Amino acid sequence: MQVSLDTLFSGLVLIVVVSSLFAFIYPAAYGPLSSTSEHELEELANTVLDKILLTPGYPNGWGADILLNLSSMTSFGLAKEGAHSPFELDLDKVMRLANSSEFPFPATLSLSPTTAATLLGLRSGERYGFMITITPALNITASLLSTFTLAPGYLVGSVFDIQVLNYARRPAANAEVTVLSILTVVTCGQDADISMINSSSSSAIADWSGRCTIDITSWLTVIKNELTGKELKKSTISIVVFAEYVGIRASRVFDFDLGSRLSGSSLGNYIFICLEEDQPPYGAAHVINATEALVLPHYILTGYLINETRGQSGLVVNAGSKKYRVYRTSMTLTDEVSVAFVVAKSLGHYFSIPSPRPPDLIRFGTGQPSAMKTSVQTRIVKIGALHYLFELELWREGES
Amino acid sequence: MPSSPVSFLMTTVSLCLVLVALVTCFSVISNVILRDSTKTQLTEIADHVAGRITELRALLHMSTSENCTLVKTLDLPQDVVMLGYTVSIEEVDGMYFVVASLDTDRSVFGQSPLWSLDDQVSVELHNGTFATEEFSVDYSGMVYSGQENASVWAREVQGVPSVGLGVMRVEVQD
Numbered sequence: 001m002q003v004s005l006d007t008l009f010s011g012l013v014l015i016v017v018v019s020s021l022f023a024f025i026y027p028a029a030y031g032p033l034s035s036t037s038e039h040e041l042e043e044l045a046n047t048v049l050d051k052i053l054l055t056p057g058y059p060n061g062w063g064a065d066i067l068l069n070l071s072s073m074t075s076f077g078l079a080k081e082g083a084h085s086p087f088e089l090d091l092d093k094v095m096r097l098a099n100s101s102e103f104p105f106p107a108t109l110s111l112s113p114t115t116a117a118t119l120l121g122l123r124s125g126e127r128y129g130f131m132i133t134i135t136p137a138l139n140i141t142a143s144l145l146s147t148f149t150l151a152p153g154y155l156v157g158s159v160f161d162i163q164v165l166n167y168a169r170r171p172a173a174n175a176e177v178t179v180l181s182i183l184t185v186v187t188c189g190q191d192a193d194i195s196m197i198n199s200s201s202s203s204a205i206a207d208w209s210g211r212c213t214i215d216i217t218s219w220l221t222v223i224k225n226e227l228t229g230k231e232l233k234k235s236t237i238s239i240v241v242f243a244e245y246v247g248i249r250a251s252r253v254f255d256f257d258l259g260s261r262l263s264g265s266s267l268g269n270y271i272f273i274c275l276e277e278d279q280p281p282y283g284a285a286h287v288i289n290a291t292e293a294l295v296l297p298h299y300i301l302t303g304y305l306i307n308e309t310r311g312q313s314g315l316v317v318n319a320g321s322k323k324y325r326v327y328r329t330s331m332t333l334t335d336e337v338s339v340a341f342v343v344a345k346s347l348g349h350y351f352s353i354p355s356p357r358p359p360d361l362i363r364f365g366t367g368q369p370s371a372m373k374t375s376v377q378t379r380i381v382k383i384g385a386l387h388y389l390f391e392l393e394l395w396r397e398g399e400s
Numbered sequence: 401m402p403s404s405p406v407s408f409l410m411t412t413v414s415l416c417l418v419l420v421a422l423v424t425c426f427s428v429i430s431n432v433i434l435r436d437s438t439k440t441q442l443t444e445i446a447d448h449v450a451g452r453i454t455e456l457r458a459l460l461h462m463s464t465s466e467n468c469t470l471v472k473t474l475d476l477p478q479d480v481v482m483l484g485y486t487v488s489i490e491e492v493d494g495m496y497f498v499v500a501s502l503d504t505d506r507s508v509f510g511q512s513p514l515w516s517l518d519d520q521v522s523v524e525l526h527n528g529t530f531a532t533e534e535f536s537v538d539y540s541g542m543v544y545s546g547q548e549n550a551s552v553w554a555r556e557v558q559g560v561p562s563v564g565l566g567v568m569r570v571e572v573q574d
Contacts, residue, residue, distance in 0.1 A: 007411035011418060018422045022429065040440055043447035044512060047454055051515070054458030058520050074518035079461070086462065121513020124493045 038373050045375035045394040048120055048130070053089065053381060053390065056081045057119075063092030064268040070096070070111050076119035080335070087381045089390075091335040091357060094134060094383055095267050097364035104263035104274035106324050113366045127397040131365030134358065137380055137387035138172060138250035139165040140241050145213065148220045151232040156183060157239070158217045160254075164210045164243045167380070167389045171210030175245035178203045179214045180294060183223060184343055186234040186350045193233060195288050195343050195350065198223055199300055206243075214239075234350035240339060242296040248380065248387045251296050253339050253354045262317065262344050264355035269333050270308065271340055271355055273325045275317045284318035285346035291329050293337040296385065303331035305342070317344070333357070335384035358383060365393070372399045434481060435508055441480045442500040443510025449474060449487055449552060450498040450512035453563050456554035457521055460561055469532055469555040471568050478546050487550075488542035489514070489523050489565060496523045503544075524564035530555065539566030 055077030059065070062073055078097075080090040100107035113130075114123075122128040141163045148158035160179065164172040183198045200219040204212040242251040262285055265272045275285060293301040305327040307314040317325050333340060340355045374395040381390045456470045463470075476487070484503040489496055494517050501509035514523065525541035543550035543565050554563040 007408070007415065011411070011415050014415075015418060015422075018426075022426065025429075040444040040447060040510075043444055043451065047447055047451040047512065050451065050454045050458060054454070055461060058518075074516045075520070079458070083462065086458065119516060121495050121497070121515070124495050124497070124513060125511060 038375075041373060041375045041394065041396065042377075044128070045377045045392060048122070048394060049377045049379065049390075049392045051120060052076065052078055052132070052392065053087050053379060054079055056090070057093065063090050063094075063096055066109060066267065066270065071115060073111075073115065073119060076111075076116045085382070087379060089381050089383045089388075091383050092268055094358045094362065095265070097132065097134070097362050098265070098359060099363060102361075102363070103265060103359045104272065104324075105265040105267075106272055109267060111364075113364060116364075117366055122394075129366045129369065129395050129397050131363065131367070131369060131393040133389075133391040133393075134362040134381075134383075135389050135391075136250040136252060136360060137167050137248045137389050138175070138243050138245055139167070139169065140243055140250060140252040142239060142241055142252075142254045146217075148217055148224075150185070150220065150224055150235045151227065154232055154235045156220065156235050156237040158215065158220055160214045160216075160239060162204075162206070162212050162214060162241055162243075164206050164245065166245060166248075171208065172206060172243065172245040173208045173210060175206040175210060175243045176203065177206055177212050177214070178242045178296070179216075180240040180242065180296065180300075181216050181219070182238045182240070182292070182294075182300075182341065182352070183220070184234075184236045184238075184341075184350065184352045185223070185227065185232060186343075187227065188231040188233060193345075193350075195290070197290075197292055197302075197341070197343070236350065236352045238341070238352055238354060240294055240296065242338075249296075250386055250388075251338050252360060253356050255352065255354055262346060262351060262353050264340070264342055264353040265359075266333060266340050266355040266357050269329050269331075271305065271327045271329060271342060273317055273327065273342065273344070273353065274323060275325075283347045284316050285344045287315040287317060287325070287327070288343040288345070288350075289315055290343065291327075291331075292341045293329070293331065293333055294339050294341075295334075295336045296338050301331050301337070303329050305329060338384065338386065358388075369393050369395050370397075438481050438483075438502065438508050439510055441477075441510070442485060442502070442508065443512065445476060445480070445485070445487065446498045446500040446510045446512040448476075449500070449565075450514055452552045453498065453514060453554070456552055457561070457563055460554045460556055460563075463556070465556075467555075467557055469530070469553070471535065471537060471551050471553045473549055473551045473568060474543070476543075476545060476550060480545070485545045486542055487544075487565065489525060491517060491525075494518075520561065522560070522562045524562050535568050535570045537566040537568050539564045541565060543567065 056079045057077035058075035060081045078089045078093045080088045096111045098105040143161045144157045146159035147155040164175045166172045179202050181200045186195045202214050206212045238255045263274050308326040342353045377392045379390050487500045490499045496514040497511045499511045527540045549568045551568040
């Protein structure tokens with residue numbers, strides 16, 4: 001009996017020792033393995049990023065062709081066809097990534113993230129989730145410091161404080177800042193209202209903190225003198241800030257004309273005007289048949305609109321069967337056009353509607369990262385004449 | 401109650417069984433870990449090859465030359481856990497995949513996606529040879545670990561782009 005108990009006890013001790021050894025070996029072996037696995041995810045993310053940024057997708061011009069059924073695409077890529085340098089993206093393809101719930105862009109023109117994931121091979125075998133974020137390479141902010149009285153009761157912004165940060169959110173000291181101010185004024189004509197668009201360009205160098213002040217008071221004074229004797233019905237100002245820092249160029253539109261129920265977006269030579277009719281006051285809007293396209297930092301192209309919305313009244317936008325009105329511009333909107341403006345009258349007021357190309361933030365993907373390990377790959381890319389920060393997050397869905 | 405020799409025998413046999421079970425468990429666990437580790441390394445190799453193919457495809461796309469041939473030799477490990485492996489391009493679910501698998505056990509593999517079968521860039525899976533003035537490439541849709549000058553290539557002939565795996569041979573000029 002004594003021998004049995006001894007053997008049993010020593011057996012138990014042996015089991016405890018070996019189990020403890022296993023408990024130690026398993027995580028010790030899986031630690032490096034998980035590290036290798038993470039590195040493998042980095043390699044895959046790098047390959048996927050190259051595929052997106054360096055190949056044009058197929059059909060090659062899938063971005064601009066609004067009649068193309070995107071589910072018939074056989075390859076997904078954003079590179080510009082005929083680009084002479086790598087990491088140059090096609091603006092229209094980037095616009096197709098815009099989320100219609102966050103940006104006034106027709107959902108029928110947006111590419112489905114599931115289609116993109118399938119074309120990238122992220123749905124065969126092991127499933128991966130991804131999220132693409134595109135933001136301007138320079139973080140530009142502007143705030144209104146002072147206003148100018150154009151006519152009694154009509155105030156427009158005149159002094160602006162601009163701050164430029166680089167993509168690492170550090171001050172972009174000595175950045176060259178150019179502000180294109182666009183003033184839309186509407187005066188009473190004999191038969192109809194007359195809308196005029198004036199523009200002015202001002203430049204400054206940012207200080208050590210990336211800040212500078214732009215004052216357009218003198219230009220506004222000239223316009224005020226020109227308006228003497230005319231009955232002013234509306235004035236609105238938008239500024240487009242263009243900044244260049246160590247060769248990186250970025251811009252941002254600031255619309256100080258709040259209260260518009262209309263919003264705009266653009267794809268190829270088309271402009272989409274969206275009327276938000278979720279809450280009162282309701283009413284139709286009338287789009288003025290003119291458009292301005294900005295090629296930064298100095299050029300403005302002007303043209304007119306051609307209605308392309310079937311079965312809808314031309315320039316009158318109301319809460320009809322279609323949420324969007326589609327207009328084709330008389331001029332060619334190249335990738336270098338950073339923003340297109342349209343003026344519209346709604347409920348007795350005039351509004352300037354910018355259509356940024358592309359919007360300041362694009363997020364496109366299968367969902368939010370939810371895995372233990374997410375690989376993040378970042379590149380500076382060129383879209384049109386400007387630079388953007390392209391971020392790809394990739395994760396294994398099985399790790400959620 | 402069993403007699404003392406019988407009891408001793410039973411406990412000894414039990415102890416031996418426990419030891420055998422522990423050794424078996426250890427062996428299974430170490431095999432699982434080794435298999436996972438091998439699979440991860442093979443996937444990493446497949447990702448690396450897929451990355452180089454994607455790069456060549458992008459360079460080919462940006463090239464303005466009419467008949468362009470690009471070749472890049474692969475820097476692959478000689479073996480994975482002391483075993484040889486094969487890197488090949490295969491069709492899986494309507495997509496081309498780079499697959500790296502062990503020569504001794506094809507069920508241990510890693511794969512990385514390339515692009516759809518309907519893409520305009522075709523993937524050469526058959527045997528053949530093409531040559532330029534400086535080198536020639538024997539392609540077969542697969543390369544083996546330890547193979548000298550294992551390469552990825554991309555070429556566009558009369559507007560038709562294609563990519564593949566092969567072995568580059570540099571012609572020695574007298």
